[in-house]
Amino acid sequence: MRALEPWVIDPLQTFLDESSARLTLLMTSSGQVVAQHGFSRSLDVMTAAALGAGIVASTDELARLMGATRFGALVHHGVRQSCMLSAFGTPRGRWIGLVVFGPETSVGIVQLFFDQMVEQLVTIAPREQAPAPVLAENFEGELNASLKALFGRQ
């Protein structure tokens, strides 16, 4: 498990221990990765983060068109693996969690401990630093720096 911000590690590790999730990705709503577990290639992380952020943006818009509030979580049930995508508010902005899990656990367990992780993250998140907007000219540099931190290489 790798995290860009150390305060994320404990809640995420507890979630991983309790939920038996295979892959987990925490990212900002713009797709910037905050922490990951289980991914071995930086390309996979970049792709999953971009797709996850895109899906959440699409479902948010769908909810808006339906006159509903935002959807809580999106679960895709597969035969061998399932995937949960859930957005949540933190003092550092809106984040997204992408969790891939297998039949060794259940969506109920994953949702239960995911919600507990979110509560912990919201409680312990440092308040002093507001998230900086991502500018186009900084994007590539920030992305490479994040991937280096998450994988130890570029």
Place this chain on the structure above:
Amino acid sequence: MSAAQTALDRVTRVPGVRGAIILSASDGLVVAEQLMDGIDGRAAAALAGSLVGRLTRAARSAGLGEPAFVQLRSEGGSILAAPGGQDVVLVAVAGPEANVGLARLEMLDAAGRFV
């Protein structure tokens, strides 16, 4: 009244039973519930579903077949679970004063009827 609601009524009428849940075994999600205040149905369903799933695998591995009934005793009472067909489990939360024998009979009968 639905079959699920009837099953929950029968179980929760047993003295000392604080609530009952019908859950999807593979998902650990609540199908129907009838619980006293203070019992987190979502957490109980997820954890009891996981417990029953693991015990089922353990029983199969030991060559014992499918478990018919599970009782987990703790200081404050018991968790009772009766796996039914169609991927559902009937779970009851019982206090220490509960008539567990009667609850077991009602649960086995109810689990057999509503599935």
